[in-house]
Amino acid sequence: MTTPNFSATVHHLAARLTAEHATLALAWLERLDQLLDVDRRDVFPTHQLLDHIPELLREVAAYLRAPAEQEIAANTAIMAKAAELGLLRFDQRASVHQVLREYQMLSDILESFFARETAALAERADATAAVLVVSRASQAVHELQRKTVDAFITRFSETIERQHGQLRDFGRLVSYEIRQPLGVLQVLTRLLQQSEPADAPRLVATLERNVLRMAEVAGKLERLARLTRSETSPNDQRVDLAAISRDVADQLADMAEVRGVVFEIDEALPSLTADAGRVELVLMNLMANAVKYSDPGKAGRFVRVRLDDRDGRRTVWVEDNGLGIPAAKRALIFEQFERAHAHLDDKLGAQGLGLGLSIVRECMDAMGGAVTVESEEQQGAAFVLTWPPAAWRPA
């Protein structure tokens, strides 16, 4: 069956694909661009796709040269790359439909490429070989597509499932947080109708406390909603960290004074490019927590915001000499509704949903940064904020 002519044709076409893979990938991207409206083109991650598509094409070429019985699925490296492409497209918020269309275009481009190359060979082309190459290439692309779509859908289902679970837990907790004060209000309305006037001031104070608590829950929900909403449109601007820390300290002045806590803001804190709203929310939550969980047993209670430039790594520290966080709680404190000191609420006059630190983490994630915690129980806590290096570059 196999004649020299057959084998030469296969190798020639495969070699042509190897030589042209980058050009074909560009042609593919160009066609893709024509399908997108202007808005999408602005955010279209050209460079990332060009990281994957040429490599897939090169591997298809290698596959064409391989023995007929070999499956492309046996090439684990390229299958991993195809799966990675699926995850990448998911993270870029593409749809399955879009991914299928992209693969269809890749097939079309390969088909017309081989048609042109076969025509260029003229009578030197072995017709059977040309047909075989086209069919193997199309089969390979099909396999890659399946892998990509599988990865995409798996990630999609995982995400939906996770979000569903979070939403369910969140709904449960919010309803619980609202039911608690609401239960008090329901009894209070009755009491205020039937009680002695002398009891009224005390009952009204309880009423006020519980209305405030409900308002606090509503405020936190709004902030959380705002965060998710703005996720796609970051409002980056120059943020003066020293100034914004001082602002936050001013807002928390009453709370700090009651607890005898002094703010120390490092004047060397530089500016960075980030979403000012998020930066403020992060500092507000961390500094308020630090005040809330200050240690009444210590003299010289402080909450400090400072810059750290050690080892060429720039970080911002929000640290205190408060109660600290028990080692067992440290891993979980950034989860929604986790509260390390819930049992001390009455003693400290604190209360909350346990959303503060999850908001901090969400904000830092959204800015491409990170937050970690260092703490010795009874010694205090330090929250370490990291932003991407680009954020520190002068505007």
Add this chain to the structure above:
Amino acid sequence: MAARRLASSVTILIADDYPDAVEVWEIFLSAAGYHVITAVDGREALLKAQTLMPDVAVLDLQMPGFSGAQVASAMRADPRTAHIPLIAATGHCRTRLHEIHASGFDALIVKPCDPDDLVREIRRLAPAPSGRAGH
């Protein structure tokens, strides 16, 4: 609080880790003619149940450390308190009585709840000997 209860009155133990809830229920049930004892966590609730022998205990399910369900099981296991009717109070609307029956509860109220509903459950489980309590 440690005073012996009046023969004519019914003693209710209210246990909830939300202090305001304890406060308003205490005022409301006292006004309704009950003798009220309170606890702000599970351990205190169990201790008071064993020493003060209430006629009914209303236990919040979500108390930290020692939950309402744990208090209920412990009370059921103790011959001194095994007979005391138990009402569970919860802020989770999905809780069902049959789920907490095993812990020994006789009734369930979901917060927020109409004060009359709680009184109705208390009267059902512990009828006032002289008819003084309730209205």
